[in-house]
Amino acid sequence: QQQVKQSPQSLIVQKGGIPIINCAYENTAFDYFPWYQQFPGKGPALLIAIRPDVSEKKEGRFTISFNKSAKQFSLHIMDSQPGDSATYFCAASIGDNAGNMLTFGGGTRLMVKP
Amino acid sequence: NAGVTQTPKFRVLKTGQSMTLLCAQDMNHEYMYWYRQDPGMGLRLIHYSVGEGTTAKGEVPDGYNVSRLKKQNFLLGLESAAPSQTSVYFCASSYSRGTRLFQPQHFGDGTRLSIL
Numbered sequence: 136q137q138q139v140k141q142s143p144q145s146l147i148v149q150k151g152g153i154p155i156i157n158c159a160y161e162n163t164a165f166d167y168f169p170w171y172q173q174f175p176g177k178g179p180a181l182l183i184a185i186r187p188d189v190s191e192k193k194e195g196r197f198t199i200s201f202n203k204s205a206k207q208f209s210l211h212i213m214d215s216q217p218g219d220s221a222t223y224f225c226a227a228s229i230g231d232n233a234g235n236m237l238t239f240g241g242g243t244r245l246m247v248k249p
Numbered sequence: 250n251a252g253v254t255q256t257p258k259f260r261v262l263k264t265g266q267s268m269t270l271l272c273a274q275d276m277n278h279e280y281m282y283w284y285r286q287d288p289g290m291g292l293r294l295i296h297y298s299v300g301e302g303t304t305a306k307g308e309v310p311d312g313y314n315v316s317r318l319k320k321q322n323f324l325l326g327l328e329s330a331a332p333s334q335t336s337v338y339f340c341a342s343s344y345s346r347g348t349r350l351f352q353p354q355h356f357g358d359g360t361r362l363s364i365l
Contacts, residue, residue, distance in 0.1 A: 167351040172256045178253070178339050178356030179292070180315060186350060224291055237354060239291035 138162055139227050144248045146249035147175055148246050156210045157242045158225035163206070170199065170210050173242075182223070183210075207245025208238065214248045253276055253357035255340050262277060262330045262361045270325040270360050272340030279345045281323040282307075282354060283315060285336040298323055299345075330364045337361050 148154045158168075169184035173182045185192045185199045185208065192199045196213040214218055225240040253274045258292040262268055271326040272281065279300055294307030296315040304315045312334060314326045323342075327334060 139291075141291070144250045162341070169353065176358065177360045180356065181353040184351060210260065211295075228351060230350065235343060235346055235352050236294070236297075237292075240333070241289050241294070 137228070138238050139225060139240040141243060143224050143243060144241065145246075146242045147246045147248065150217060152215050152247070154212050154215055154219075156223055156225070156245075157207065158209065158240050159205075159207045160227050160238075162227070162229070162238075164229055165238070166206050166230055167228040168198075168199070168201065169226050169228065169237070171224045171226060171239075173224065175221075179224055187247055188196065212245075215245075217247045217249050220245055220247050225246065253340055253342055255292065255338075255357035255360050257360060258349065258358070261365065262327075264330060264332060266330050267326070267328050267329065268362075269327075270321055270338055270340075270362075272323045272325070272357060274291055274320065274323075274340075274342040274355070276342060277320070278342035278355070279320075280343045280354075281317065282341045282343075283313070283325045284339045284341065285309065286332075286339060286359070287336050295325065295338075297315055313351045332364045335362060336365045350362075 165239035170182045173179040183194045198211045201208045213218040226237045228235045250340045256271045282297040283295040298304045298317040298328045301320045335337045344352045
């Protein structure tokens with residue numbers, strides 16, 4: 136059972152476009168929502184993360200929008216570049232004595248065409 | 250600093266064979282994790298460790314065992330490999346959360362394992 140649902144599975148945009156990746160969660164105990172970026176042959180790397188009491192967070196060209204009542208959050212990539220082509224994973228975290236336990240979405244493979 | 254290092258990077262096994270995947274981190278992290286990555290399913294937690302000498306089951310632990318004899322190392326074992334264990338395996342590590350809301354996990358570059 137996937138507690139974090141991510142869509143779309145794949146996405147193709149032109150350079151300069153604004154790809155949007157959406158995630159929905161069920162467990163209200165999640166208390167932090169990170170996004171990871173993964174290039175082929177590499178491990179995922181933290182891109183940006185948001186707390187549930189914040190509606191939006193920006194870091195450079197990457198923005199997370201968070202809707203707590205709808206239990207949804209999304210990643211927007213402004214002025215996308217071919218170098219942004221990667222797989223993106225949303226995740227939700229529960230912090231307890233075992234640290235930050237992450238539940239990942241299924242991933243979105245993004246291709247930005249020149 | 251190397252971060253999180255996984256060995257081997259690639260391996261092909263026959264059904265029933267055993268092997269151990271090694272993860273080493275040089276960031277003095279308390280917590281370490283093993284995930285498997287399958288298409289469309291994201292990363293799923295196999296086992297994790299909150300400190301030297303301790304391990305616990307994650308979401309998909311069946312068919313795997315782990316050990317953490319030293320703080321910097323976390324081993325994942327397959328006693329009798331099955332084709333369903335064909336996957337990409339990632340190790341990660343992190344600091345304890347302490348009073349902070351979030352401590353990011355740092356990932357290695359994975360081990361690609363095929364079971365024939």
